[in-house]
Amino acid sequence: MFSKFKSMFQDRCPECEQKLVSHYDHMTLTKHCPDHHYTEETYNQLGVTIVYRPNRNNE
């Protein structure tokens, strides 16, 4: 159960396994792959997370 829960919070790029780079500002937490395979934006005040995976369309 805990491992399933933990998988919701990505710390590594699903494409290349590199550690994601985190950036905080007053409204947003952004995590992205150094090679831009994956980007995750969390808007704390809205409770919304947006995930960009540009290569996902190729599957």
Ligand SMILES: [Zn+2]
């Ligand atoms: Zn990557």
